[in-house]
Amino acid sequence: MHWDIVYNNFDYFLYGNTSLDWHFPFLHNPEGLVASVILAIFGIFGAFWLGLAAGLMRLSRNKWVKVPSVCYIEMIRGMPLLLLIFWFYYLAPVITGQNMPAFSTTMICFVVFTGAYVAEIVRAGVVALPKGQMEAARSTGLSHAQAMQLIILPQALRNMIPSFVNQFVSLTKDTSLAAILGVIELTRTGVQVDNREMVASFEIWIAIACLYFMICYILTSYSRRLEAQLSRYQARNR
């Protein structure tokens, strides 16, 4: 066994050759686990707003608002993320006329891909609330938008948090796909070290898997606790 190889390269797995720029508080060219986490956080942050917009559009009664978001959601949910990444990777230069860095390409893809799933979560969260909430809000004189903003969404968003955490976990796992485009995140560092050392495949891949497992498991167990806490104080159909 060659666990020393894992031990010696552990800092490379964690942050690669990332350099801190002391003039700015953010990282230049994040690599390793840091890159995975940054991709996941930015992905879920962008996907939240995109998904919220698409999910609310999906609930609209106006055909011209509803149909585009239905098309977006169904199309994205129907295709593999890897395909979206490749497709966008070749589409972006055609549109913009210049090459796009792989890191931003994959980040945009994660936002677009996860956004569709978040949209479905938002829709489910809003639909799960009793109809009376909306009716009561409207009857007190709030407009539809106000009722949505002040009454429905605060409750629905609280309901959504567990499934939202689940989505965050699956996005964290999906960030490994950026490795195929050559972004040096956790999986890619594993490939690199594996190819360099040649004798320690087992140890390296177990170590990489454990790193991913730790992040995701912490999130899932947190989500379970959150679910238990937040299941009180809710307006319910039953």
Place this chain on the structure above:
Amino acid sequence: MDYTFHWAKMFSGEPAQWMWEGFCTTMQISIISLICAMILGIVICVLRMTPFKPLQWFSLAFTEFFRNTPLLVQIFFWYNASYFVIPTVINNWMNDLYYWFPGPFSLFGHEFVGEWMLFNVELIMGIIALTVYTAAFIAEEIRAGIFSIPKNQLEASRAVGLSFLQGYRYVILPQALRIVIPPLISQALNLIKNSSLVMVLGVTDLMYQASQIESYHAMPFEAFTVALLIYLAISLVVSLCINLYNKHFMIQVMY
């Protein structure tokens, strides 16, 4: 925007043939690993339900580990590092499998020539990775389905005079299966989509063939768009089936 599209070239000659072969491979991988994953998932689920603690811990560890690590990492693990876990005899057997299927044979109405390898190591490892990954999810879903049936149903069936197995056979499972089947079908859909990842091993599935057309014929955009439409068609058909199923067979459970 000086990119010229060659849509017509996609539907004739080499590209069309490659895409068709890729589609067949994707379906083969999906079907084989779906069947294996169902079996393994049921086994894991049953282990989770046994009263024997170590088996419960094993299946808990299995599901948690394989659900919380990326499929890509698992694929790399099975391909690069599994010689450590898999006995040498089986490893050699898998390496020799190619020589067992040398001649032309037909599958799914398509004639495969000898140089088109069906059972090479890459494909087997891809299938194993997909199987294990999906089995963890399937086990959780079946367990959730069976647990969602109130426990007093089993008690009531015992009180009526059915045996334990009869209670499962006639009372619990018919209800649980109705709840479980839609998520299982969407899991199958996920499996088909996830099977695009085995291209990193060089398995000639739909994704791989699309990227091959990209490099041979310089038609990246067309190739990936056609692949996208094929995946989309598969998933739309399946989700249509789920909706029909839900409409006809879902019982509205009242509590």
